Amino acid sequence: EADIYQTPRYLVIGTGKKITLECSQTMGHDKMYWYQQDPGMELHLIHYSYGVNSTEKGDLSSESTVSRIRTEHFPLTLESARPSHTSQYLCASSGRTSTDTQYFGPGTRLTVL
Amino acid sequence: AQRVTQPEKLLSVFKGAPVELKCNYSYSGSPELFWYVQYSRQRLQLLLRHISRESIKGFTADLNKGETSFHLKKPFAQEEDSAMYYCALSRFSGNTPLVFGKGTRLSVIA
Numbered sequence: 001e002a003d004i005y006q007t008p009r010y011l012v013i014g015t016g017k018k019i020t021l022e023c024s025q026t027m028g029h030d031k032m033y034w035y036q037q038d039p040g041m042e043l044h045l046i047h048y049s050y051g052v053n054s055t056e057k058g059d060l061s062s063e064s065t066v067s068r069i070r071t072e073h074f075p076l077t078l079e080s081a082r083p084s085h086t087s088q089y090l091c092a093s094s095g096r097t098s099t100d101t102q103y104f105g106p107g108t109r110l111t112v113l
Numbered sequence: 114a115q116r117v118t119q120p121e122k123l124l125s126v127f128k129g130a131p132v133e134l135k136c137n138y139s140y141s142g143s144p145e146l147f148w149y150v151q152y153s154r155q156r157l158q159l160l161l162r163h164i165s166r167e168s169i170k171g172f173t174a175d176l177n178k179g180e181t182s183f184h185l186k187k188p189f190a191q192e193e194d195s196a197m198y199y200c201a202l203s204r205f206s207g208n209t210p211l212v213f214g215k216g217t218r219l220s221v222i223a
Contacts, residue, residue, distance in 0.1 A: 042216060092157075
């Protein structure tokens, strides 16, 4: 079934750890996105990609990095997690045109102690 | 620059009352407007888009280019409508990500 998957769903780690949040989609979409969202609050776009080997920074300055080596996979990495990174991270994907619907994953709730 | 404004952070209405969630945008070209909804413990999902001109779960939204608005309306609110609603804008000819508003939390009181 076509879907967007995010792992882990919940993560609690200590300050200074390196983490990678996984996102994969079986929607056949070219475009993928990462958002940061405190629960029930505003969405902040932190990274996006329009295809393999293409990544761009979003509106919100972020210390994270992303890669897009495969169409279906768009992982986000924090080299050294800090308490300020505590948030929910949403992955999304959409088709080729700018008017295509964005589909969102279930999110990863990250807590940095 | 494109911008989407949702002036109300929280909107509380009684069950059966009409609902209007406001959305204003700034963009000089031809926009595509969307409403996304996030129910408690569920994924953010598309509710409706102006180009479809359809009613979803009793909600409608009309694009008013003169007032640069895309307000979401429902004549009779239901408790299950309680959720977070986000208005979003895309450029028809551009290749940039959606621009989201800050969201409005709708609370329907029984």
